[in-house]
Amino acid sequence: MSAVWHPFTQHAIEPAPPVIARTEGAYLETADGRRILDGISSWWVVTHGHRRPEILSAIEETAGRLDQVIFAGLTHAPGEELAEALVDMAPHGLTRVFYSDSGSTAVEVALKMALGYWRHEGDGRHRIAVIEDSYHGDTIGTMSMGERGVFNAAYDPLMFAVDRLPFPHGDGAATLTAFEDLAASGQMAALILEPLVLGAGGMRIYSPQVLTGLRRICDRHDVLMIADEVMTGWGRTGRLWACDHAGIAPDILCTSKGLTGGVVPLAATLASERIFRAHYSEDRRRTFYHSSSYTANPIACAAALAQVRLWRASPMQTRLDALSAMQAERLAGFADDPRFENLRQCGTIAAMDLKVRDAGYLAETGPRMRAHFLASGVLLRPLGNTVYVLPPYCVTADDLDLAWSAIAAFDG
Ligand SMILES: *Cc1c(COP(=O)(O)O)cnc(C)c1O
Numbered sequence: 001m002s003a004v005w006h007p008f009t010q011h012a013i014e015p016a017p018p019v020i021a022r023t024e025g026a027y028l029e030t031a032d033g034r035r036i037l038d039g040i041s042s043w044w045v046v047t048h049g050h051r052r053p054e055i056l057s058a059i060e061e062t063a064g065r066l067d068q069v070i071f072a073g074l075t076h077a078p079g080e081e082l083a084e085a086l087v088d089m090a091p092h093g094l095t096r097v098f099y100s101d102s103g104s105t106a107v108e109v110a111l112k113m114a115l116g117y118w119r120h121e122g123d124g125r126h127r128i129a130v131i132e133d134s135y136h137g138d139t140i141g142t143m144s145m146g147e148r149g150v151f152n153a154a155y156d157p158l159m160f161a162v163d164r165l166p167f168p169h170g171d172g173a174a175t176l177t178a179f180e181d182l183a184a185s186g187q188m189a190a191l192i193l194e195p196l197v198l199g200a201g202g203m204r205i206y207s208p209q210v211l212t213g214l215r216r217i218c219d220r221h222d223v224l225m226i227a228d229e230v231m232t233g234w235g236r237t238g239r240l241w242a243c244d245h246a247g248i249a250p251d252i253l254c255t256s257k258g259l260t261g262g263v264v265p266l267a268a269t270l271a272s273e274r275i276f277r278a279h280y281s282e283d284r285r286r287t288f289y290h291s292s293s294y295t296a297n298p299i300a301c302a303a304a305l306a307q308v309r310l311w312r313a314s315p316m317q318t319r320l321d322a323l324s325a326m327q328a329e330r331l332a333g334f335a336d337d338p339r340f341e342n343l344r345q346c347g348t349i350a351a352m353d354l355k356v357r358d359a360g361y362l363a364e365t366g367p368r369m370r371a372h373f374l375a376s377g378v379l380l381r382p383l384g385n386t387v388y389v390l391p392p393y394c395v396t397a398d399d400l401d402l403a404w405s406a407i408a409a410f411d412g
Contacts, residue, residue, distance in 0.1 A: 035377060037377060037403055040381055047236075049394030055263050058303055059302060068293075078301035081305055083097035091227075091241060096275070098290075102137075103257060107230070109254075110192070113288070114189050114251075117224065120279060121278055127187045128189060129182055130145045130162050130192055132167050133202070133204060143159060167198070172209070172213060179217050191225050194228050194242075199232075205344050209246070236346075236348055237348070238321070255268050259307065260307055327348060330389075339410075341353050353387075354387060369382050
């Protein structure tokens with residue numbers, strides 16, 4: 001019997017998981033030598049491919065001289081160089097980089113920066129606007145801002161209230177109007193959103209014009225915009241950042257998952273100079289009192305720097321365009337398939353919904369689909385009735401065919 005309590009796993013029902021002994025490129029290999037295509041980039045973290053040599057050698061080289069170093073009162077080259085690179089690559093106006101270790105902590109940091117900003121400005125604003133069906137992490141604060149449901153009902157008494165905007169359909173008019181009304185109240189500290197794609201909420205996609213509209217309302221009513229690019233960042237949507245599609249810059253941006261190429265954990269919260277300045281004072285009470293023990297781990301920073309160099313050295317945009325086109329071609333093959341609906345794509349992410357007969361059918365179908373995919377040599381993990389392929393960028397056309405034909409072969 002295993003002593004491990006796995007995440008998002010009902011141990012009473014689910015079979016013992018395969019043991020993965022090796023990873024390489026787009027594939028996982030089990031201890032008994034079976035190859036499994038990683039169709040979801042190991043939960044959206046792996047960007048260039050598993051064990052990318054450039055990232056591994058940066059880790060090896062750095063571990064030869066550095067391990068964890070306290071980041072309060074001390075600094076180090078990997079942390080400094082990475083911060084500079086992130087500022088350089090991020091949407092315009094994000095000038096300060098705060099490190100942590102996961103997407104959830106990056107979002108918690110963003111929230112604390114926003115609330116700290118208003119407090120130090122002497123303004124009592126503290127309300128947070130969110131988009132319905134969003135996901136921002138699994139800590140109490142990030143759950144409070146995310147969609148409520150079976151996943152977090154037990155913790156409801158501890159969660160804080162937020163103002164929820166309807167999901168932006170089409171031109172997003174209802175969302176924009178609702179936000180304009182809220183923002184005009186003068187109570188809104190920040191709007192937090194997943195730009196363009198709601199990941200855990202079912203790969204739901206909205207238009208860049210909505211993002212531009214929300215930014216305009218934030219400007220008009222002095223509401224801070226927090227872009228949670230934890231999933232969308234580093235090319236998933238076909239551009240480096242999802243915000244780039246709209247040509248907008250948030251006041252605060254959260255990145256994690258693909259930051260190190262998915263090799264080791266690291267996160268960063270980028271803030272505008274205005275937010276940093278509100279905390280910059282001879283009055284020590286304005287200090288940003290936050291830290292994770294592993295803040296700016298030098299080995300993780302070196303991995304991220306190597307990942308950043310891949311963006312600078314290789315024609316990433318060409319690769320993303322090619323992968324997006326390959327995904328579009330395969331998704332189009334399902335246009336007339338009566339089993340699926342709501343075919344959609346944003347850059348490298350392609351998704352569609354299995355038509356659901358009833359809730360009981362749905363509850364049974366998810367695990368059955370997963371088992372079917374695994375037996376076909378593909379790791380896919382539908383979100384409810386949403387099937388999606390979110391591959392590492394190194395996948396070949398044949399790899400994608402393997403994933404999509406496994407979907408086509410699912411017989412309910
Ligand atoms: C995964 C995710 C998070 C949480 O990241 P963790 O590293 O799992 O804590 C936050 N926001 C979004 C949009 C995510 O997809």
